[in-house]
Amino acid sequence: MFTGRGKQLSIFIGETDHYGHQSLHLAIVEMLRRHGCGGATVTRGIAGFGASSLIHTASILRLSMDLPVVITVVDRPERIDRMIEPLRRMAPHALITVQNVEIVQSSAPLKEGLPDVKVAETMRTDVATVAPDASLASVVELLRDKDFTAVPVIDAQRKVVGMVSDSDLLTRGGMNVTLSLQRAADPDFISRLKKSLNDQNRKVSEVMTRGVVAIGPDEIIGRAARLMVEKGLKRLPVVDSDGVLVGILGRLDILKTIAAVNVSEWHPEAPADREAATVGDVMNRDVPNVSESASVEDVLELLVSSAHKRVVVVDSRRRVAGIIADSDLIARVSRESRPGLIEALVARAPIGAAAGEAREHLRKLRARSARELMTRDVVTVREIMPVAAALALSAEKGIKRFPVVNAAGELVGIVGRTEMLRALLG
Numbered sequence: 001m002f003t004g005r006g007k008q009l010s011i012f013i014g015e016t017d018h019y020g021h022q023s024l025h026l027a028i029v030e031m032l033r034r035h036g037c038g039g040a041t042v043t044r045g046i047a048g049f050g051a052s053s054l055i056h057t058a059s060i061l062r063l064s065m066d067l068p069v070v071i072t073v074v075d076r077p078e079r080i081d082r083m084i085e086p087l088r089r090m091a092p093h094a095l096i097t098v099q100n101v102e103i104v105q106s107s108a109p110l111k112e113g114l115p116d117v118k119v120a121e122t123m124r125t126d127v128a129t130v131a132p133d134a135s136l137a138s139v140v141e142l143l144r145d146k147d148f149t150a151v152p153v154i155d156a157q158r159k160v161v162g163m164v165s166d167s168d169l170l171t172r173g174g175m176n177v178t179l180s181l182q183r184a185a186d187p188d189f190i191s192r193l194k195k196s197l198n199d200q201n202r203k204v205s206e207v208m209t210r211g212v213v214a215i216g217p218d219e220i221i222g223r224a225a226r227l228m229v230e231k232g233l234k235r236l237p238v239v240d241s242d243g244v245l246v247g248i249l250g251r252l253d254i255l256k257t258i259a260a261v262n263v264s265e266w267h268p269e270a271p272a273d274r275e276a277a278t279v280g281d282v283m284n285r286d287v288p289n290v291s292e293s294a295s296v297e298d299v300l301e302l303l304v305s306s307a308h309k310r311v312v313v314v315d316s317r318r319r320v321a322g323i324i325a326d327s328d329l330i331a332r333v334s335r336e337s338r339p340g341l342i343e344a345l346v347a348r349a350p351i352g353a354a355a356g357e358a359r360e361h362l363r364k365l366r367a368r369s370a371r372e373l374m375t376r377d378v379v380t381v382r383e384i385m386p387v388a389a390a391l392a393l394s395a396e397k398g399i400k401r402f403p404v405v406n407a408a409g410e411l412v413g414i415v416g417r418t419e420m421l422r423a424l425l426g
Helices: 024-034 061-066 077-090 136-144 166-171 179-184 187-200 221-231 251-260 296-305 326-331 338-347 356-367 387-397 417-425
Strands: 004-014 041-044 047-049 055-057 068-075 095-103 150-154 160-165 235-239 245-250 289-291 310-314 320-325 401-405 411-416
Touching: 004 024, 004 077, 024 068, 024 077, 068 077, 077 095, 136 150, 136 166, 136 187, 150 245, 160 166, 160 235, 221 235, 221 251, 221 417, 245 251, 251 387, 251 417, 289 296, 296 310, 296 326, 310 411, 320 326, 320 401, 326 338, 387 401, 387 417, 411 417
Parallel strands: 289 310
Antiparallel strands: 004 068, 004 095, 041 068, 047 055, 150 160, 235 245, 310 320, 401 411
16 A cells, blocks of 8 residues: 555646547546556536636536546656656646645555556567577677567568577577676677677577467456466567567566556555565575675675575675675676686686686685675665565666565565566466
8 A cells, every 4th residue: 555645646628638539538547547557537527617718518508518627646756757748748738737645545456466457558569589590699799788688589571480588599509608797798708709609600590499478469467477477488579360579578567567556665664464475475585695704705606506696795783785696796806807707607616616817817806805796785675565566666676686684674585576476476
């Protein structure tokens, strides 16, 4: 539930106003729903006049079809603020007002699961794609600067014939470095990797995943979310009845929809919904963690042995002081040390296992501590936080995994998007 400071948005229009071929008030309500507003009320007046100075009244037949209409929305301040510009474009002649309000009670539309929104309303239509005969090097170049790790493979008719992901490139394509490490590596390292892939002269059709799991644009996003969880996927191609690609739906797109639909700013003091799953219900209590004085070797050992690909740094009271991901480690060591460190991460081997020049550079890292390498200002979540609110925070902050803390601020677990989404779906 959301209580506290909010804003009330009011849009004053006429009943005969249109947006394209649709009544303006219906078009506005639909737009507000797509953007996740918790609700909107349309009120039809019995009399009034607007900018035209004409009297609108139900008792005058000539004007009875142009009665005043007011659309009222009460929601979180940041969501109301985001609605202003779209509304000004849709209704340039409307009177639009905003005022601060105190919300003392509201509903919780996500209590039963995901919002009732179609895939077509959430998907992206500007889809990056590749052809079956594209080179693997071109796929690496495409994915390296994107916020996703898989693209649809389409034929000349734009029908989806496969998906190619970083996992495909790692397991079947001869690429031995993850995209996250590539993004943190030096340009020279990337050039050598691309040259190696070019020398192999392999095509997308050789490594892509066939038998693609896709979804239709008229499906509800709840079904899409279930497919992602059941199949272990982060992106779904959206295809029409002929199998032609019309969009792409990512897990983050679903999470942003959750964040938009009145998953309120959660407060630890708010009354708990006993039916709602909490972070503590789904978190992993086995958290890779080190002290601030831990060595690079200690950090690396945990990074290569943990599925979380991050190590939480704690202080003497087990409060979260920072976090270290494999890409953080690469970005914060000297350029000379990076190739050897990448080699150690790829081989999932300790620093001492490196050979030759790489071993010498890595030896110099032993004096570095976790305190020097960690990312500070870590966003954490409380174990009693509802899963839906944590997913909304994940979307807003762009964070895939959260350290979980108790009421005293002590580290008690770690939680990711997959387990939280699974819990939300029930």
